[in-house]
Amino acid sequence: MKSFKKYTIIGLGLNLMGFALGFAGQGLYQLGIVSLNSGFATVEPFGDLLFGLGIVVVVAASARSGVEMKYIVIAGAVIGMGLFYKSALHEIHIASGIGLGLAHTAHIGLGAILITIGAAALTALSLRSKGDIEVKKSV
Secondary structure (H helix, E strand, O other): OOHHHHHHHHHHHHHHHHHHHHHHHHHHHHOOOOOHHHOHHHHHHHHHHHHHHHHHHHHHHHHHOOOOHHHHHHHHHHHHHHHHHHHOOHHHHHHHOOOOOOOHHHHHHHHHHHHHHHHHHHHHHHHHOOOOOOOOOOO
């Protein structure tokens, strides 16, 4: 397995760890399962860090492993919609017309799922690609 294909798997692993920590920190609090003083809320910033870092690693490594640009653009659009649902205010979701009648916690969950689907699709495409792009050094 080529080195950049390994990086896409590492990036997806980081993304999934961030997804789990974000759910533990923010999701369980917003659902009322844990209290703010329980300590779970402190893992949420680390979850967001791993979540974002995983996306960057997956996109960069998939581009270097030879995934076609049209697929990266499509996955980027899915990731962009996920970022909109995960990070925008609830009022913006409703005013945009694509709020889908969901509660704000559902928007955050939908956004995280869309981002993870985009990262997983890029990882799968990277593993199926023909090979790494070679960088030619000019003398």
